Amino acid sequence: MRNLKTFSFLLAAGLLSVGAHAQNKSTVEGTTPLGDVTQYRTWSIGVNGGILNQTNLFHFARRGNTDMKTNAGYSLYIKNQLTPSFGIKAQYLGGKVAGNNPELGTGFETKVPYSVALSGEFTLANTSWRLYNSIIKPYASLGLGVMNSETTLIAGSAKTTNDKITKMYVPADIGLKFAISKGVNFDLGYQLNFVNKNFDGVVNGTFTPDVFTYIHAGVEFALGSPSKPYLGNSNPVATLIEDNNLRYDALKAERDALKASNGALTSRLDNLENDLKDDDGDGVPNKYDKCPNTPSGTKVDGSGCPLPEIKHETKIIEKIVTxxxxxxxxxxxxxxxxxxxxxxxxxxxxxxxxxxxxxxxxxxxxxxxxxxxxxxxxxxxxxxxxxxxxxxxxxxxxxxxxxxxxxxxxxxxxxxxxxxxxxxxxxxxxxxxxxxxx
Structure with missing residues (x-):
């Protein structure tokens, strides 16, 4: 049991670290608030591995088998994400579950060649307005399936193998998914499986199921165009915030462009005003004034130079146009x-x-x-x-x-x-x- 807790803690810490370093906008890029489902990928496949045993958080239905034997388990699934918060998945689970009763010297070992279940998966982070991140995704699922198993009973050194039987079972899963890109999730989950027949070789009461645990970690891959994000990673609030940020950035860029254009026009106006400056007030701008700083009131020609002084003589000048x-x-x-x-x-x-x-x-x-x-x-x-x-x-x-x-x-x-x-x-x-x- 101690090894189980240590494994779970280290695995959770590792995936949380990966999720923290992988936060980016790739799960919402290219989408719009209230956008059509065609903006996303909706199908995915998942592969998981972990440990199987008869323990559970509440210690019920253990039949005195307190000496738990931890064995490897494996699963894979295909899922259709119908909305950002809900999808339906078909899961395959296989492996072996075993346990011992040290007081009686008995035990069991159950092989699960296969089990197939159809579950509904609810993603909490994609519906809460407070949990608006697009990276860490708490989820829960509940389903119904069919399991094939073969149980071997152990009494001292004697072993008795029962016939394979097929039974109904209910898988209930909770966990966290960590979105690290548009279409890839790390998956860490805890699954309780309720089996309606003698899974551990002991005939149950009418309403007493057998229970075994599957603690797993794995990877989920979205199917379809890599340019689209996965609908299961699409938090509507994160999409809304990203869309608002893009609109803000566009308005800011437009404002900056207008300010730059206004600055250029102001500079041009200043240059024109400078070209028209006439410091000596003779009517000829500085730019064209060949004789700057002429005294006030001086009559000048077109180049700004003083005209010849007219002598005040009583003299009649006859102008003849030839x-x-x-x-x-x-x-x-x-x-x-x-x-x-x-x-x-x-x-x-x-x-x-x-x-x-x-x-x-x-x-x-x-x-x-x-x-x-x-x-x-x-x-x-x-x-x-x-x-x-x-x-x-x-x-x-x-x-x-x-x-x-x-x-x-x-x-x-x-x-x-x-x-x-x-x-x-x-x-x-x-x-x-x-x-x-x-």
């Missing part, structure tokens, strides 16, 4: 092209515009730029586009050194056509920027 000047302006008008629907000047127009800028700088002329469009599109769009194109030409001339204060840019949209808008050629003629030099 035919050559007019030719340069007409050529610039003729060669001026923009990107379609935009105010961006095409590079082929730069050369003629450079010559206009040179005249403005050399002769200090003033220039009026008038942007026009055809009547295609809304009035609001055309007014804005004509204004932007005139401003774009002004900006280019200022970038080449022309005096911004002497250039006026105005947009008239489609209000001043010079040709009919009913034809493509007419509309092309109406899309223009006019230069007036004075």
């Amino acid at each position: 035919e050559e000047d007019k030719r340069v302006v007409d050529e610039a008008i003729k060669n001026l092209e923009f990107e379609t629907g935009k105010s961006t000047i095409r590079t082929k127009s730069y050369e003629s515009l450079d010559r206009v800028a040179a005249i403005l700088i050399e002769k200090n002329f003033s220039l009026k730029l008038a942007g026009h469009t055809d009547n295609t599109g809304s009035m609001e769009l055309n007014l804005r586009l004509s204004k932007e194109r005139a401003e774009s030409v002004k900006a280019y001339l200022v970038s080449k050194g022309a005096n911004a204060s002497r250039i006026e840019a105005t947009g008239y949209g489609p209000t001043q056509p010079i040709a009919t808008n009913a034809t493509a050629d007419g509309r092309q003629a109406n899309r223009r920027v006019e230069f007036t030099l004075y």
Whole structure:
């Protein structure tokens, strides 16, 4: 009896240690709360080995056979898990049970070639909202089966072997299972078997069964796709918690991504604001200011450099626009092209515009730029586009050194056509920027 207790204690400690080190999420991965049974494997097989004897926790039906003989037992089963907490299994059990009555000098030895039972197995850990782990599974089962046995009676040195008999028996099992992966369990159990005929060679009373114990340990393997967890290891609460954690992680990742995106936009905005800074207040951003830190109120050109001082002399300066000047302006008008629907000047127009800028700088002329469009599109769009194109030409001339204060840019949209808008050629003629030099 002492050896039996020691064996049981060491076996339980070993399996508890394995279960503690094997805790993971593999028994719930890939499943959803209230998910269909197709998310799981439902069939399993188990193989167990252990010890058989006539003792039990309550010491009944021992017939005075207090000298217990411990023998090896073995079993295997196939189970269909119907729900996370309940399954039906068919179990085979074999081995030998023996015991002695030291006071009478008698004993028995019963061989069990086979026994087959159908049991219902209830898994406690898969139904309790408090036991929501998905690793350690207390269970209990109760069944009904048929057993074949052959008993040998011992009286001193004499032995008498009875005929083999087949009888009904009831197996009742309690134990722990330790889920170590999606489809593998360690199994540690204590099974009482109630037999309705003379299992130990002694004829029983009407309501007095024979009892023997099977203490066992083994492994249960789920059948089916390895990618799916086993339904018998699926605790609904653990599945719910895991699903909640995944949703939380997804929301957290989305939040972090939005924060990172917001940080990038903030950095970009800071860079743009820095590009537009004008420390000396002359109207030219630092990035393009070739003469920074000009005194407040100083008139500057397009590059931010001070304009030449005008001497206050009573002197009439006559500005004469020559035919050559007019030719340069007409050529610039003729060669001026923009990107379609935009105010961006095409590079082929730069050369003629450079010559206009040179005249403005050399002769200090003033220039009026008038942007026009055809009547295609809304009035609001055309007014804005004509204004932007005139401003774009002004900006280019200022970038080449022309005096911004002497250039006026105005947009008239489609209000001043010079040709009919009913034809493509007419509309092309109406899309223009006019230069007036004075």
